Amino acid sequence: MTLYALSDLFSDSLKGFFVFILFFTLIERGRSTMANKQPLNIVKMKKMKADGIPLSMVTAYDYPSASLAEEAGVDMILVGDSLGNVVLGYDSTLPVTIDDMVYHTRSVVRGAGHTFIVADMPFMTYHGSIDSTLDNVKRLMQDGHAHAVKMEGGREICTAVESIVKAGVPVLGHIGLTPQSVNQIGGYRIQGKDEADAARLLEDAKALEKAGAFGVVLELVTEEVARFISEQLSIPTIGIGAGRYVDGQVLVFHDLFKYASPYRDKRFVKTYGDIGTIVRDGISQYVHDVKSRSFPDETHVFTADDQVVENLYGKGKEKVARA
Ligand code: KIV
Numbered sequence: 001m002t003l004y005a006l007s008d009l010f011s012d013s014l015k016g017f018f019v020f021i022l023f024f025t026l027i028e029r030g031r032s033t034m035a036n037k038q039p040l041n042i043v044k045m046k047k048m049k050a051d052g053i054p055l056s057m058v059t060a061y062d063y064p065s066a067s068l069a070e071e072a073g074v075d076m077i078l079v080g081d082s083l084g085n086v087v088l089g090y091d092s093t094l095p096v097t098i099d100d101m102v103y104h105t106r107s108v109v110r111g112a113g114h115t116f117i118v119a120d121m122p123f124m125t126y127h128g129s130i131d132s133t134l135d136n137v138k139r140l141m142q143d144g145h146a147h148a149v150k151m152e153g154g155r156e157i158c159t160a161v162e163s164i165v166k167a168g169v170p171v172l173g174h175i176g177l178t179p180q181s182v183n184q185i186g187g188y189r190i191q192g193k194d195e196a197d198a199a200r201l202l203e204d205a206k207a208l209e210k211a212g213a214f215g216v217v218l219e220l221v222t223e224e225v226a227r228f229i230s231e232q233l234s235i236p237t238i239g240i241g242a243g244r245y246v247d248g249q250v251l252v253f254h255d256l257f258k259y260a261s262p263y264r265d266k267r268f269v270k271t272y273g274d275i276g277t278i279v280r281d282g283i284s285q286y287v288h289d290v291k292s293r294s295f296p297d298e299t300h301v302f303t304a305d306d307q308v309v310e311n312l313y314g315k316g317k318e319k320v321a322r323a
Contacts, residue, residue: 055248066111105144119146154204165212173208192225241268
């Protein structure tokens with residue numbers, strides 16, 4: 001018996017019922033797939049490196065950007081202290097505080113509860129005693145609900161990294177251009193250009209791996225040096241401006257979408273949209289519509305009952321009130 005012949009046996013309402021059940025089942029399956037989705041973990045990340053599967057990471061600082069990143073299927077979200085530049089309007093990351101990071105991490109976690117979330121340790125929050133460092137880590141993990149923390153620096157921070165890892169907290173290292181040391185580096189310069197610098201970066205990366213870091217961000221590092229470091233480590237390297245041969249990539253959300261004014265183009269960034277222009281043009285159109293009274297129009301308003309209008313304006317004045 002063909003499917004058509006079979007379907008003739010059922011009434012239209014029965015067919016409708018089956019379609020409804022099928023539709024409902026598919027929707028519920030989709031929902032429960034997201035609800036059951038487990039965030040990536042550091043063991044799987046290492047395996048992904050071994051299997052040659054690249055890791056995707058993007059920064060986010062609030063609920064909507066985090067939800068969109070999760071829906072788009074990103075592997076990891078970084079609540080970066082780049083927050084200072086792109087959201088808070090500072091000219092560096094130095095003024096960002098642990099309270100800022102906790103506040104923004106919480107909103108990111110609310111938006112992306114099924115994604116692995118790394119929170120940045122801000123400037124000078126891991127350079128004092130181990131106790132104060134652990135207190136700051138505790139804030140990001142317990143109050144911010146992050147899965148891991150990121151710290152800038154090489155060998156000089158390895159004692160702190162070891163203590164944090166011993167406390168059970170995954171640490172992502174960050175070497176190359178480290179914006180928290182911009183005043184010492186003398187600007188936002190490409191790292192790993194000469195032999196001594198390449199050797200320094202390699203030693204720092206190895207020391208971080210030995211201290212227990214689960215990965216290392218390489219920022220603005222020459223491609224050859226980043227590649228060599230990636231080959232030498234068993235933990236993943238995540239590049240930003242570090243070329244093609246690292247184990248993953250991270251970009252700043254606001255760079256991906258030119259969400260800034262003015263937006264400054266960066267060679268290592270690929271943009272996927274121009275939110276800045278969309279938002280500026282949209283708001284300018286909105287201002288025009290308000291000034292010209294073309295917004296709101298009748299499709300945007302709520303109307304009261306006739307009796308209410310009559311009581312307010314008097315009988316027969318409804319048309320005037322609604323003109
Ligand atoms: O703060 C940040 O966004 C970062 C990335 C640039 C890696 O550290």
